[in-house]
Amino acid sequence: xxxxxxxxxxxxxxxxxxxxxxxxxxxxxxxxxxxxxxxxxxxxxxxxxxxxxxxxxxxxxxxxxxxxxxxxxxxxxxxxxxxxxxxxxxxxxxxxxxxxxxxxxxx
Amino acid sequence: xxxxxxxxxxxxxxxxxxxxxxxxxxxxxxxxxxxxxxxxxxxxxxxxxxxxxxxxxxxxxxxxxxxxxxxxxxxxxxxxxxxxxxxxxxxxxxxxxxxxxxxxxxxxxxxxxxxxxxxxxxxxxxxxxxxxxxxxxxxxxxxxxxxxxxxxxxxxxxxxxxxxxxxxxxxxxxxxxxxxxxxxxxxxxxxxxxxxxxxxxxxxxxxxxxxxxxxxxxxxxxxxxxxxxxxxxxxxxxxxxxxxxxxxxxxxxxxxxxxxxxxxxxxxxxxxxxxxxxxxxxxxxxxxxxxxxxxxxxxxxxxxxxxxxxxxxxxxxxxxxxxxxxxxxxxxxxxxxxxxxxxxxxxxxxxxxxxxxxxxxxxxxxxxxxxxxxxxxxxxxxxxxxxxxxxxxxxxxxxxxxxxxxxxxxxxxxxxxxxxxxxxxxxxxxxxxxxxxxxxxxxxxxxxxxxxxxxxxxxxxxxxxxxxxxxxxxxxxxxxxxxxxxxxxxxxxxxxxxxxxxxxxxxxxxxxxxxxxxxxxxxxxxxxxxxxxxxxxxxxxxxxxxxxxxxxxxxxxxxxxxxxxxxxxxxxxxxxxxxxxxxxxxxxxxxxxxxxxxxxxxxxxxxxxxxxxxxxxxx
Numbered sequence: 001x002x003x004x005x006x007x008x009x010x011x012x013x014x015x016x017x018x019x020x021x022x023x024x025x026x027x028x029x030x031x032x033x034x035x036x037x038x039x040x041x042x043x044x045x046x047x048x049x050x051x052x053x054x055x056x057x058x059x060x061x062x063x064x065x066x067x068x069x070x071x072x073x074x075x076x077x078x079x080x081x082x083x084x085x086x087x088x089x090x091x092x093x094x095x096x097x098x099x100x101x102x103x104x105x106x107x
Numbered sequence: 108x109x110x111x112x113x114x115x116x117x118x119x120x121x122x123x124x125x126x127x128x129x130x131x132x133x134x135x136x137x138x139x140x141x142x143x144x145x146x147x148x149x150x151x152x153x154x155x156x157x158x159x160x161x162x163x164x165x166x167x168x169x170x171x172x173x174x175x176x177x178x179x180x181x182x183x184x185x186x187x188x189x190x191x192x193x194x195x196x197x198x199x200x201x202x203x204x205x206x207x208x209x210x211x212x213x214x215x216x217x218x219x220x221x222x223x224x225x226x227x228x229x230x231x232x233x234x235x236x237x238x239x240x241x242x243x244x245x246x247x248x249x250x251x252x253x254x255x256x257x258x259x260x261x262x263x264x265x266x267x268x269x270x271x272x273x274x275x276x277x278x279x280x281x282x283x284x285x286x287x288x289x290x291x292x293x294x295x296x297x298x299x300x301x302x303x304x305x306x307x308x309x310x311x312x313x314x315x316x317x318x319x320x321x322x323x324x325x326x327x328x329x330x331x332x333x334x335x336x337x338x339x340x341x342x343x344x345x346x347x348x349x350x351x352x353x354x355x356x357x358x359x360x361x362x363x364x365x366x367x368x369x370x371x372x373x374x375x376x377x378x379x380x381x382x383x384x385x386x387x388x389x390x391x392x393x394x395x396x397x398x399x400x401x402x403x404x405x406x407x408x409x410x411x412x413x414x415x416x417x418x419x420x421x422x423x424x425x426x427x428x429x430x431x432x433x434x435x436x437x438x439x440x441x442x443x444x445x446x447x448x449x450x451x452x453x454x455x456x457x458x459x460x461x462x463x464x465x466x467x468x469x470x471x472x473x474x475x476x477x478x479x480x481x482x483x484x485x486x487x488x489x490x491x492x493x494x495x496x497x498x499x500x501x502x503x504x505x506x507x508x509x510x511x512x513x514x515x516x517x518x519x520x521x522x523x524x525x526x527x528x529x530x531x532x533x534x535x536x537x538x539x540x541x542x543x544x545x546x547x548x549x550x551x552x553x554x555x556x557x558x559x560x561x562x563x564x565x566x567x568x569x570x571x572x573x574x575x576x577x578x579x580x581x582x583x584x585x586x587x588x589x590x591x592x593x594x595x596x597x598x599x600x601x602x603x604x605x606x607x608x609x610x611x612x613x614x615x616x617x618x619x620x621x622x623x624x625x626x627x628x629x630x631x632x633x634x635x636x637x638x639x640x641x642x643x644x645x646x647x648x649x650x651x652x653x654x655x656x657x658x659x660x661x662x663x664x665x666x667x668x669x670x671x672x673x674x675x676x677x678x679x680x681x682x683x684x685x686x687x688x689x690x691x692x693x694x695x696x697x698x699x700x701x702x703x704x705x706x707x708x709x710x711x712x713x714x715x716x717x718x719x720x721x722x723x724x725x726x
Contacts, residue, residue, distance in 0.1 A: 016113055016145040031119065041119040042111050044146065080110065084154065084252040087110025087144070 001073045003028065003055050003062050009079040009088060010058035017060075020044060025054070025061030028077070029068040038071060040090050109254050113145040118488055127253045128288070128486035130296070130478025131245055131262045133238060133276065135194040136318040138162050139472060140245040141479035142253060143488070148300070148479040150472045151252045159471060160244060163191045164237045166229035174244045187214065188227045192319070195342075196223065196234035197279075198272030235275050239282035246285055259288040261482040263474050266292040266324045266335045269502060269547055270559055270589050277588065288485040294324035295333045296477030297441045301465050303328065309438035310336075312426075314456055314464065316419060317444040319345040323423050325430040325437075334520045336430035339422045344415065346383075346446030352411040353379035353403070361399035371397065382408075387448050409451050416455045423459060440464035445471045500525075502557075504581055504589060507544035509534055509645075510638035511553045516581045519549065528580040535649070537569040541577055545591050545604065551635045564593040564602040636688040644682040644695050651675055651702060654709060662708045674701040 005013070005026075017023045025048075029041035045063045048054060053069055055062040057077075064072060075092040129142045129151075137159040141150040150158045157176070165178035166188045173181070182189045190213070201215075201223050216224040216231045224231040242262075249257055264276055273290055280287045294313030298304060303311055308329040315322040322340040326333050354375040358364045363371060378394055382403050385392040391404035427434055440460050446452060447470045456464050468476060483489060500523060505515040517527050533541065541564045548556030567575050576596040583589050592603040651671070659668060674697065681694040 012145070013113070016147060020146045026113065027116070029119075040111060041114075043114045043116050043119055046116050082110065084151070084248070085110055085254045087112050087254075089110055 001053070001069055003057070003064060003069075003072060003075050003077070005057035005060065005062060005077040006079065007058050009077050010060045012079045012088075013060045017044065022046065024048060025063050027063045028072060028075075029065055030071045041068075042077075042088055115146070115489060126258045126486040126488055127249070127255050128479070128482035128488065129245075129249045129257055129260045130475050130480070130482045131242065131260050132293070132296070132472075132475035132478060133194065133241065133262055133264075133279075134162055134317070134474075135192050135320055136162060137471070138241050138245060139475040140249050141472065141475040142249060143479050143483040144253075148476045148483070150469075150475050150479075151248055153248055160241065160248075161191075162194065162241055163189060164193070164240045165189045166227040166232065168228040170229050172229070172240055174240050188229070190225060190227075190232065190234075190237045193234040193237045197238065198269070198275035199223065199234070235279045236282060238276070238279035242280055242283035242285060246283055257285065258486055259286040259482065261289050261291055261296075261478040261485065262287060263293045263296045263478050264290050265322060265338075266294055267322075267338045269557055270504075271557075274588055288482055291478060291481055292324070292333070292335065293443070293474050294322070294326055294335070294441070296474045296481065297443045298326060298328070298333065298439075298477065299480055300468055300473045300477035301439070301441055303439055303441070304331070304333070310430075310432060310436050311439045311441060312423070312437045312460065313441045313443060314419070314423070314447065315340075315443035316446040316452060317345050318347050318446070319343070321345060321419050321422065323419070323426045325426050325432065332522050336432070337426040339426035339429070341418065341422060344418060345444075346449070348415050349383055349412045349446065349449065350376055350379045352415065353382055353408070356403075356407070356411055357394060357396045360401055361396040363397065363399075383449070387450060412449070412451060413455075416452055419452075420455060420459045423456075434460050437462070441473070442466050442470050443473055500583060502547045503549055504559075504583070505546050505556075506531075506579060507546060507553050510642040512635060512638050513546050513548070513551060513553055513556055516579070517583065523583045526580060526582045528578050531577045531579055532573050533567065533570065533575045533577075534572055536572050536653075538572065538575070539567045539569055540565045541567060541593065543579060543591065543593050543602075543604075545589070552638070559589070560591075560604050562591075562593075562602055562604040564595065564600065566598070566600040567595045568598055633688065637686065637691065640688045640691040640695065641682060644678060644691060647695055647698055648675065648679060648682070651698070654705070658709065658712070662712065663705060667705070671702060671705060674698050 013026050017025075023044040023046055025045045027041070027043045027045035029043075031039045031041055045061070048061075048063055049065065051065050051067075052063050053066060055064070062077075071094055072090075072092060073094065075090055075094075078089045078091060080086065080089050127142065129140050130148075132139045132141075139150050139158055139160065141148055152158045153160070160175045161179040163175065163178040163182065165173040165181040165185065167173070178189060179191070182191060214226040216226050222233050222235070224233055246257060260280070262276060262280060264273055268276070276290060277287055293315065294311075297313050297315070298311050303309070306328060308327075311326045311328060313322075313324045313326065315324070320340065320342050321344045322338065324335060325337045327336050354372070355364075357375045357378060358366065358371075363375075366372070375396055378396055382392050382394055386403070386405060386408050391402055394401055394403050427437075437460055440456060440462060442453070442456070442464045447456075447466070453464060453466060500517055500519060500521050503515045503519040504517045505513045506529075508514045514529070516529050517525060531541070542561060543564060544553070544561045545559045546553060546556040547559050550556050564577065567577070578594050578596050580592045580594075581589065582592070588605075590603060590605050592601065594601045652675075655663075655668070655671070663671065678694050678698045681691055685691045685694065
C-alpha cells in the first residue's frame with residue numbers, strides 16, 4: 001500500500017510548512033460526507049498517531065490513518081493551476097465516481 | 108475539478124462547505140484583496156498578474172461600468188465620468204463638498220438627500236455605489252481564484268474614520284453582496300500582517316505613505332486589544348509629490364519652467380516617475396526631456412525630496428506628542444504604502460525612531476494581508492486558541508445636554524462590542540418630548556464635535572421637571588456601528604436611531620479632533636463651567652417667573668415686587684453678557700439671596716394651606 005506525491009506538490013507542502021513555522025508533515029484522509037459519499041481531507045500534521053501510516057515523498061512526510069488508507073491506496077497527490085485557481089488534486093485509482101466537483105467521491 | 112488547500116489540523120470542512128474568507132484593502136488610489144490558502148496569506152492577482160486594482164470607476168453612456176486600470180486611462184479624456192479617490196467622499200455630507208469640491212472635477216447633483224450625488228452620463232452616482240463597483244470586481248476575482256463563494260470579508264478603513272464613514276463602507280459592501288465580518292483599522296491590519304498581535308503588549312507606530320496621502324498611527328497593544336492612541340498625517344502628501352519635485356527639477360534643467368504646454372508637463376511627470384523607481388535601486392539615472400539630456404543622481408534626488416520626508420517626520424513627532432509618548436517607547440515601526448520603498452524614506456524613519464522599521468512584507472499589500480488573516484480567524488478556519496482581535500471605538504460617543512454641553516456615554520478606546528446606558532430626566536415641568544442629539548468627538552461642547560444624528564422621544568407623560576426617568580442606551584456592534592435607543596422607563600415609550608451618514612467635518616478636521624481636545628483642554632473646562640452656570644441661571648430665572656406668576660400678586664407688595672424684578676433683570680443681563688463662570692455664579696447667588704424672603708413666605712403659605720381645616724393635634 002502506498003501514497004505518492006508529485007515533486008511540484010511536495011515543494012508547495014514544504015513551502016507552506018516552512019511559512020507556518022511548525023508541523024511534522026501533511027495529513028491526508030477521507031471523511032464520510034459530501035454529495036458523493038466521501039470527501040478528501042488535507043491538513044497540516046502536528047503529531048503522528050499510533051494508528052497512522054507514514055510515507056515519504058520528496059522529503060515530505062505524508063501521514064494517513066489506516067482506515068483512510070484503504071480508500072486512498074495508490075493515490076498520487078499533485079499541485080496544479082487552473083485559470084486563477086490553484087491547489088492540490090487527488091489522482092485516486094479507487095475513485096469510481098466523483099460528483100463532478102472533485103471534492104467527494106465513491107469507491 | 109476543485110483544487111484543495113491544506114487546512115489546519117482538525118479544521119477540514121466537508122465538501123462544498125469551505126469557508127472562503129478574504130481581506131480587502133479599499134484604498135484611495137488602489138484596492139487589493141487577499142486570502143489565506145494552505146496557511147499562507149497572499150494578495151490575489153487578476154488574469155494579467157496585477158495585484159493592485161486602481162480605485163477608479165468609469166461610467167459610459169451605454170450604462171457600462173469599467174473599473175481599474177482601464178478606467179484610470181479614461182481619467183484624462185473623460186474626467187467627468189471617471190470617478191477616482193471616491194474614498195475621500197465616503198460618509199461625507201453635502202456640507203463637506205464646499206471644502207472638497209475644489210479638488211474634484213465632478214458635477215454634483217442638486218438633491219434633498221444628505222448624501223452627495225455625482226452626475227455622470229450613466230446617471231447620478233454616490234461614492235458608496237462607486238466603491239461597491241470596486242468591491243464587486245475584487246469579489247469576482249477572489250471567487251474565481253478560490254473556486255467558490257466568499258463566506259465573508261474583512262475590510263480595512265483608516266483609523267480616523269468616524270461612524271458615518273464606516274457605515275458608508277459597510278453599505279458599499281452590502282451593495283456588492285459581500286458579507287462583512289468586520290471592519291478593522293488599516294494600521295491594525297498592517298500590525299497583524301507582521302504578527303505583532305501575537306505579542307503581549309507594546310507601542311507600535313504605523314507609517315503609511317501612499318501615492319497621495321500620509322498617515323501616521325500610534326497604536327498600543329495590550330491584552331489582545333489594539334488601541335489607537337493618536338493619528339496624524341497629511342491628506343495631500345504622498346509619493347506623487349516626489350514625482351512633482353523631480354518633474355519641477357527636470358523642467359528647470361531643460362529651461363522649460365515657464366511652459367504651460369500640458370503635454371510637456373505630462374511628459375516631465377512620466378520621466379520623473381520612472382527616474383524615482385530607478386533610483387530606489389541604483390545611484391544615478393539618465394533622463395531626457397525634449398531636447399535636453401542629463402543625469403539625475405541620488406544626491407540631487409535626495410535634496411529634492413528631503414523637505415517632503417521631513418514633513419512626514421514632523422507629523423510623527425506631533426502624533427507621539429498627542430499620545431504622550433517618547434519615540435524610544437515605540438517597540439515596532441511598520442511601513443505601509445508604496446512610497447516607503449524609497450530608500451531615503453526608510454533611512455529617515457529609522458533615524459527618527461532610532462530603530463529599523465519593518466519592511467519585509469510588500470508595503471502595498473501588507474494591509475490586505477493582515478485583513479485576510481483576521482478574516483480567516485473570523486470565518487472559523489483557525490483553531491480556537493488563535494486570538495481574536497478586539498477593536499476599539501476611535502472617538503468618544505455622547506449626547507448633547509442643556510447648554511450645548513456634551514455628555515460622553517462611551518469613551519474613546521473602549522473595546523467593542525459594547526452597550527452602555529445612562530439615565531436622563533426632563534428639564535421643564537410638563538415636558539413631553541426630549542430631543543436626543545448624538546455626537547462623536549473629544550471636545551466638551553456640541554459645536555466642536557461631529558454630529559452623528561438626532562431624534563426625538565415623544566409621549567413622555569407630563570410630570571414636574573426631574574421626575575421622568577429616560578434611559579438612553581448606546582449600542583456599538585462588533586463592526587463599530589452605533590444604534591441609540593431612548594426609553595421613558597415609567598411608561599415604556601421608546602424611540603431609536605441607527606447612525607447613517609449625515610453631515611460632518613472635513614478629513615483634516617477629523618484628524619485634528621483628537622489633537623484639539625488636548626490643546627483646548629483648559630478652554631473647554633472653562634467653557635463647560637460657564638455653560639453649567641448659564642443653565643443654572645436659566646433654571647433660577649424660570650423658577651422665579653413661574654412663582655411670581657402664580658402668587659406674586661398675593662404674597663408681595665408693590666415695592667417688593669419691583670425689587671425682585673430688578674434683581675431678576677440684573678441676572679438675566681449677566682446671563683447674556685457674562686463670560687466668567689465665577690461671576691455668573693455670584694450673580695445667581697445675589698438673586699437667590701434677594702428672593703429668600705419670598706421663598707420663605709411661599710413655604711409658609713403652602714404649610715398653612717396644607718393645615719387649613721385641620722386641628723394642630725392631628726399633625
